[in-house]
Structure formats: structure tokens, C-alpha cells
Amino acid sequence: MVxxxxxxxxxxxxxxxxxxxxxxxxxxxNIKMLYLPVAPFWLLLFAAILYFQRDKLATLKxxxxxxxxxxxxGLIAGVLALVSLGFVNEVKNALVFHNPVYPIDMRIGxxxxxxxxxxxxxxxxxxxxxxxxxPRVARWLLSVLEYRAFEGRVPLWTNSQGDVPFTxxxxxxxxxxxxxxxxxxxxxxxxxxxxxxxxGRKPAYFVCLLTVLTAFQPxxxxxxxLMYWLLCLISVNLFLTTQLLEETKYARxxxxxxxxxxxxxxxxxxxxxxxxxxxxxxxxxxxxxGVDGKLSAxxxxxxxxxxxxxxGQRSFMYAPIFHPNLAGLHYRVMEANTPAECQGARVLP
Numbered sequence: 199m200v201x202x203x204x205x206x207x208x209x210x211x212x213x214x215x216x217x218x219x220x221x222x223x224x225x226x227x228n229i230k231m232l233y234l235p236v237a238p239f240w241l242l243l244f245a246a247i248l249y250f251q252r253d254k255l256a257t258l259k260x261x262x263x264x265x266x267x268x269x270x271x272g273l274i275a276g277v278l279a280l281v282s283l284g285f286v287n288e289v290k291n292a293l294v295f296h297n298p299v300y301p302i303d304m305r306i307g308x309x310x311x312x313x314x315x316x317x318x319x320x321x322x323x324x325x326x327x328x329x330x331x332x333p334r335v336a337r338w339l340l341s342v343l344e345y346r347a348f349e350g351r352v353p354l355w356t357n358s359q360g361d362v363p364f365t366x367x368x369x370x371x372x373x374x375x376x377x378x379x380x381x382x383x384x385x386x387x388x389x390x391x392x393x394x395x396x397x398g399r400k401p402a403y404f405v406c407l408l409t410v411l412t413a414f415q416p417x418x419x420x421x422x423x424l425m426y427w428l429l430c431l432i433s434v435n436l437f438l439t440t441q442l443l444e445e446t447k448y449a450r451x452x453x454x455x456x457x458x459x460x461x462x463x464x465x466x467x468x469x470x471x472x473x474x475x476x477x478x479x480x481x482x483x484x485x486x487x488g489v490d491g492k493l494s495a496x497x498x499x500x501x502x503x504x505x506x507x508x509x510g511q512r513s514f515m516y517a518p519i520f521h522p523n524l525a526g527l528h529y530r531v532m533e534a535n536t537p538a539e540c541q542g543a544r545v546l547p
Contacts, residue, residue, distance in 0.1 A: 208251040347372030505540035
């Protein structure tokens with residue numbers, strides 16, 4: 199959204215905006231490895247926008263001309279430092295495992311980056327079975343439209359869009375709630391038409407770039423991996439709607455009212471299940487998974503780094519904050535899939 203603002207109003211681009219974009223790039227790239235092809239693309243797009251609109255960068259030119267040599271050097275150094283921090287995990291993996299995309303096992307020509315997870319598992323989701331040979335873009339589109347996404351599914355929406363038999367055509371499909379997607383696409387088309395004289399086709403190009411990049415991502419049909427697509431589409435509509443308020447005072451009411459109606463429908467169809475607690479505390483879950491017993495059998499030492507092997511997303515349960523009996527101990531938890539990843543740290547069962 200910051201990049202879109204720079205595209206629409208290049209004359210307002212400032213040093214702060216440049217640093218913000220690069221800082222966000224650093225954050226996004228370190229959120230998950232799946233964003234490795236996404237974040238650099240948008241950073242390069244931002245650089246291209248600044249380059250091709252360089253004659254319109256009025257604010258930035260004033261700030262640059264008024265800055266001291268030290269300030270200019272600081273800006274360049276800050277940008278380079280933030281970009282470098284964005285790739286810190288890839289550099290660490292290259293140094294430790296000789297594979298920048300570890301734990302993914304990947305071949306590029308004659309170069310083999312060894313890892314624990316085959317690239318084919320990441321590159322192509324084979325579920326549901328009837329879409330096994332369908333193009334990735336087609337699988338993403340059908341998932342967005344929630345095509346056959348509710349066959350045998352109770353409840354209708356779940357975290358992973360799993361929870362159905364492996365033979366079900368609904369397996370890992372859907373999750374966005376297709377009426378809200380279709381409404382936002384139609385609303386965007388209306389806004390683009392009404393505001394074309396002011397912004398040209400730039401918002402449409404932005405949404406198209408966002409869509410194409412998302413649809414071709416590995417595993418894109420499992421929509422929870424790439425939630426940013428729908429969030430960005432809604433955000434663009436919210437922004438453009440505020441611009442339309444000058445023409446009609448009802449634009450915001452129509453948009454927010456429709457979105458609220460969708461939310462109420464989903465809440466009612468799921469019995470408000472996701473707004474109520476299930477009665478389980480973190481401590482109860484920890485005991486149920488046997489974490490308390492394992493930590494008692496091999497208690498960490500103060501200042502120690504312990505390695506939790508093969509627990510996946512349950513690894514966070516080993517953190518000291520969830521274990522009052524270990525109050526006062528300051529230890530760190532490292533998650534690993536293989537003993538080699540523990541890098542010599544003591545392994546907890």
C-alpha cells in the first residue's frame with residue numbers, strides 16, 4: 199500500500215517513505231520463506247516507480263538537495279543495511295547448511311542445495327486429487343471462488359481448510375469466503391471506472407500485478423499461505439472509496455455495510471464459535487502434550503539454549519513463559535527438524 203501511494207503521488211515521496219518501504223521489505227522477507235520471491239519483486243517495483251517517475255519526485259529532490267553529505271551517506275547506508283537484514287536468514291542458512299533456502303532441497307542446474315524437504319512438496323500441491331494435473335493458476339482461481347469447497351466440510355471454514363477426507367474435492371480449497379471476494383472485485387471495478395480521470399489505470403495495474411504474482415506462488419491454492427492478496431484488495435477498495443466520497447456520501451456506507459453483512463453471516467453460520475473460548479488454558483494444553491513432564495525430566499539451565507526436535511508448531515510451548523515452575527530461569531528454545539540443526543545445543547525430547 200505504501201508502494202501504491204508512491205505510484206499515485208510521486209511528488210509526495212519522501213526519505214521516510216523510502217526507509218519505510220525498505221524496512222517493511224526486511225520484515226516481510228523474514229516472516230516466512232514463501233515470501234522470498236514476493237518481497238524482492240515489490241522492492242524492485244518500488245525502485246522502478248521512483249526511477250520512471252524521477253521527474254515528479256518534488257519532495258524527495260528538496261530533501262536530497264537540502265541534506266548534508268553525512269545525511270545522504272546515512273540514507274544510502276541505511277537502505278543497504280535494511281536490504282541486507284532482509285536476507286539474513288538466507289545468509290545464515292548458506293553458512294550453516296550450505297543451502298540458502300534450507301530446509302528445502304533444491305537443484306538449480308548442476309548445483310544441488312541439500313535439505314530435508316523435497317522441493318516438489320513445496321512447488322506443487324497435489325490436493326485435491328481431481329485437480330492434481332490442473333495448472334497452478336487454475337487451482338488458485340477455483341480455490342478463491344470456493345469451487346466445491348464445502349463438500350463434506352463441517353464446520354464450513356477452518357484454519358487449514360483441511361478436516362475433510364483426503365478423497366474430498368474440498369481438501370485444502372477455499373477459505374476467503376467467495377462472496378466477499380466477488381463483491382470486492384466488482385466494487386474495485388466500479389471505483390476504477392469512477393476514479394479513472396484522477397488516477398488513470400494505476401490501481402488496476404497494481405491489483406493485476408498483485409494477482410498474477412500471487413496466483414503463480416507455490417501452494418497458492420491453500421489460501422491461508424497468501425492472505426495478503428485479499429487484505430490488499432480490500433485495503434485498495436477502502437482507500438479508493440474514501441476518494442469517491444467527494445462524489446457520493448453513500449460510498450462508504452455501501453461498502454462497509456456490505457462487508458459487515460458478510461461478517462455477520464460467517465459468524466452466524468459458524469455459531470460464533472471463533473469468538474468464544476473453548477475452556478482450555480495454555481497450561482492445560484502443555485500438560486496434555488506432556489511438555490511439563492519432559493521439561494521436568496531434563497530441566498534447562500539458566501542462560502542455556504535448548505533444542506526442541508521435530509515438534510513443529512508446538513515448539514513454542516517449551517518457552518519459559520508457559521511454565522511457572524521454571525520462573526526465574528532465562529533460557530532460549532531452538533526449533534529443529536534434524537539433530538544437525540541443533541548446532542550442538544542440548545536436545546529436549
